[in-house]
Amino acid sequence: MDNRAIGVFDSGLGGLTTVKELRRLLPYENIVYLGDTGRVPYGTRGRETIQKYAMQDMAFLQSHNVKMIIAACGTASSAITSEMTSHLGVPFSGVVLPAAQAACASSISGRIGVIGTTATVRSGAYGRAVRGINPDARVFGSACPLFVPLVENGFIQPDNEITIKVARIYLEPIIKFExxxxxxxxxxxxxxxxxxxxxxxxxxxxxxxxxxxxxxxHSYLISEDMLSSSQQKGGCEFFVTDAPDSFSSTADIFLGEHVDSQVTQIDLEAI
Amino acid sequence: MDNRAIGVFDSGLGGLTTVKELRRLLPYENIVYLGDTGRVPYGTRGRETIQKYAMQDMAFLQSHNVKMIIAACGTASSAITSEMTSHLGVPFSGVVLPAAQAACASSISGRIGVIGTTATVRSGAYGRAVRGINPDARVFGSACPLFVPLVENGFIQPDNEITIKVARIYLEPIIKFExxxxxxxxxxxxxxxxxxxxxxxxxxxxxxxxxxxxxxxHSYLISEDMLSSSQQKGGCEFFVTDAPDSFSSTADIFLGEHVDSQVTQIDLEAI
Structure with missing residues (x-):
């Protein structure tokens, strides 16, 4: 048993989709979430800058005595190396390996596509992870830099002509790759x-x-006997690096429930 | 005469359009340019965060002993207050007041539109500047948050269907306002x-x-006798806060000439 919180970070608020799933699977766990909203997006930046920001994000979660750190950000996950996480002292996962495992389990043809930010696709992280599981698999990536701004500006309706047109361009190589x-x-x-x-x-x-x-x-905490012993619904603490004013409205989209927890603005540069 | 350089900063590389015009008008001046590419964009962030970043940008230019500081960034210019610049010890201008003056000089009806980032439009800075010059003028703003990502991803052809569709949505209230x-x-x-x-x-x-x-x-340096005494073409020094790898290709779009100057990555948080 381990009653410490799970630490989750993302460049912004998109990582709240992971929090949503964590709360469904692990309702008794407390969660500490950090969104680096003062420096979002990471996906357009260079690898070393992303690594520096991710190190600061992880140090912040460490300072909150979490029992596990999750990088919910695709871009950060693609840039984080095992050297960067070996000293954390708690289990860590980014999204790349779990997603690669799911993709390999699902794919029959072994032809797997990846869409992501420019930094994610350029990193080749998904290709390496997939081939580590299935050396015969082939991975094809397509960067979709306009999807984040389109989603964040509400161009998300299934019949939105603009987003459909953009998606058609980005998916063309994925479709060709079969x-x-x-x-x-x-x-x-x-x-x-x-x-x-x-x-x-x-x-x-x-x-x-x-x-x-x-x-x-979920699997890790069960197998390592690290679940919380609490029988009460766990709470969430939210931290951001830009003003928390607009947190709630955006957070609701990703979290799928209204956030009434305290949202605290912090300065990562001062840590 | 003053042979120190002119300092120009922007959240990213868009401010190079100002550098281009400075080089045309003031060919003998040296320029120090800072693009905060590690934290771009500013336009989606809260006012206090933008002010904090702008203060760091200006402190960096001060440390290079410039004779004038220009905020070429619309978002930063809209958030910077006179209190923030009164201690700089050198003349300062953002883009808001010069643009408001040009708009007032041009407008016959006094019905002036402003398009900008969410932060710029929300700040109301253009409205205040315009009404300070012409109290009878009316200003209508429309935030266009997708324009920056569209431009940065090359959706800029005059017949680009996606950008035209997006622009039609954003310009609709401007057109209605006549x-x-x-x-x-x-x-x-x-x-x-x-x-x-x-x-x-x-x-x-x-x-x-x-x-x-x-x-x-240009006018200020002439009227205050602060032009460089050099008779040789001035140089540019470029500083960025993310990896300089992609600087040249993007810079060429805004600068309209190929940049072969040294581009140096710096850490604003360490200043």
Whole structure:
């Protein structure tokens, strides 16, 4: 038994989809969430900058004495190396490996697509993870840099002409590659699940890494006897690096429930 | 005479349009440019965060002993207060006042539109500046948060269907307001000048704040006898806060010439 909280971080608020799944699977766990909203997005930045920001994010969660750290951010997960997490002193997972495992379990043809931010696709992290599991698999990536701003600005209706047009451009190489499984390698993409599914003719299995890492956490805590002993619904503490004013409205989209917890603004540069 | 450099900063690389105009008007001046590419964009963030970042940007330029500081960023300019600049010890201008002056000079009806980032429009800075010059003028703002990602991802062709569709949504309230002058309140918007001009039926005067602030600098340096005494073409030093790898390709779009100067990555948090 371990009654400490689970630590989750993301470049912004998209990682709340992972929190949502954690709360469904592990209702008695407390969660500490950090969204680096003062520096979001990570996906357009260079690898070293992303690594530096991720190190600061993890140090913040460590300072809250969490029992596990989850990088819910696709971009951060793709840039974090095992060297960066070996000293954390608590179990860590990003979204890449759990999603790669789910994709390999789902794919029959071994032709797996990955869509993500520019940094995620450029990193090749998903390709390495997939081939580590199935050396015969082939992975094809397509960067979709406009999806995050489109989602964040509400262009998410299944019949939104603009988002459909953009998605058609981004999915073209994925369709040509004849994938049977597609990893939605950024927290925001499941929000336009219906548009992607429709353009792929409902023929491709879509993997949501945010959910997969929550399932990993669930299995890990059970197998290592690290579940909370509490019998009361766990709470969430939210921390952000920009003003918390607009947190609630955006958070509700990803969390699927209204957030009435305290949201605290912190300064990562001062840690 | 003053042979020190002019300091220019922006959240990213869009401010290079101001550098381009400065180099045209003031070819003998040296320029120090800072693009906060590790934290771009500013336009989605809260006012206090933008102010904090702008203070760090200005402190960096001060440390380079510049003779003038220009905020080429529409968002930063809208958030910077006179209190923040009174201690700089060198003349300062953002883009708001020069653009407001140009708009007031151009407008006959006094119905002036402003498009910008969410933070710029929310700040109301252009409205205050315009009414300070012409109390009878009316200002109407429309936030265009998708323009920056569209431009940065190359959706800039005059016949680009996606950008045209997005622009039609954003310009609708501006057209209804029957403006005769529109301030393009973000460095990226002049890149899609043709699309905006076409949707406005070529009936609206478009003001480019990045050019206007360069004209202000030109007049100021002449009137205060602060021009460089050099007879050789001035140089540019570029500083960024993310990896400089992709600087050149993006910089060329805004600067309109190839950059072969040294680009140095710096850490603003360490200043």
């Amino acid at each position: 994938t049977d499984t597609l990893i939605l390698g950024c927290t925001h993409y499941p929000i336009i699940y219906d548009i992607l599914n429709q353009l792929l003719d409902y023929k491709v299995t879509l993997i949501d890494p945010g959910k997969e890492v929550a399932r990993w956490a | 403006t005769d002058t529109l301030i393009l309140g973000c460095t990226h918007y002049p890149i899609i000048y043709d699309i905006l001009n076409q949707l406005l039926d070529y009936k609206v005067t478009l003001i480019d704040p990045g050019k206007e602030v360069a004209r202000w600098a």
